[in-house]
Amino acid sequence: MIGSARQVRRYFDDAEIRHAAGDRLARAITPDTSLVIAHSLGSVVAYEALCARPHLHDLTLLTLGSPLGVRGVVFDRIRPAPRGGRARWPVPVKRWTNIADSGDAVALVKELAPAFGSRIQDVRVHNGSRAHDVQPYLTARETGRAIAEALA
Template sequence: MSKVLLVHGIAQQYRGPESLRAACAPALCDGVALAGGRLEVADVAVAFYGDLFRPAGSRGLDVPDYDVTDLADPLERDLLRTWWYEAARTERGVEDSSSGTRGRTPQWVQRALHALSGSVFFGGLAERVLIGNLKQTHAYFADAGIRKRIQRRVLAAMTAETRVIVGHSLGSVVAYEALCAMPGLGVSTFVTLGSPLGVPKLIFDRLLPRPKEGRGRWPTGIRRWTNVADDGDIVALTKALAPLFGPEVRDVLVHNGAKAHDVRPYLTAKQTGLAVLQGLVGDGP
């Protein structure tokens, strides 16, 4: 039975729980080893929900042939705008976005997609893939059915042995909401990697349970919460979660190299390994 549960982010619709675990579990074991501990691959499980976003079978493209006209929802456009601003701030080669959203909607959206598809952060992703990623995030918050099914996947993957939950990207939002919805599960440690939990209005204000007076709820039963972010991670726009969820959150910055948001360098980081190790051995408050 696993002691650590990983909850993945978007764009995993063509993988499965075991193939994802094969890629991620050894990386986390490396991170724990760098922190001076030991974690076995068998002690790591993955809560998988990527298949819920997999398109129905067809002879077409793996990702629907989205174009600029498909980004009509305000959440999708606002998230795109936020990514563009942050990419322009952190990357010299990305077109300045300071006046990019003042024109007609299709025009600035096209400029934003073009700028991001050429950024180092997004690694040359095709525009239709970028749009698909935006739509997965939107679907989680807008489609109550999808949200419930994803939550059930996470809760079903938890066992009596689970002590630590590690959530990456949107997976940190999924894991947070699951922990809040089902207290008393025996999980003592929460680790968030590249988390968008603190992004105002777009993510933070849409959480369940709803934040009150600018403060998100602390998940019942959690003794430790470590939030790990790379300064160049565009998705983790708000690097510090302590001001939003309480001073007990330990915010830590790491450097992931060229792939600032990739889950594997996050998992191999000594800081991540230490947070997981503390949850397993139970030392300290």
């Protein structure tokens, strides 16, 4: 948890790191890209990068173990800034599935739809003792289903 908190603090406090992360993700998106999968702090990077690039289009966003909804630590610091307790929908995203484990301490807020829009499909999984690890998220049946729907 301490390592995760340090990463979040560095991301939000160091403009160079924040810009470089978003730029790197944006460069990886090509005209053939239809799905962006982002885990943990990567979901924050993906959200901000997609919001900043409305010229991209028809993407599906799949967030795994996302801290985006954690107020005070993440939600209130994202760009563009939320207004009235609601965040802006990333224009390039046509579909967003958010997957969270009930025991994931990083994804404290399991449902993003109330803050980011009712178009988000919030899904719960059970990753066992590895609640925040990316491997159980990626191998969960629910994740596979979301990927298959995005690529269909």
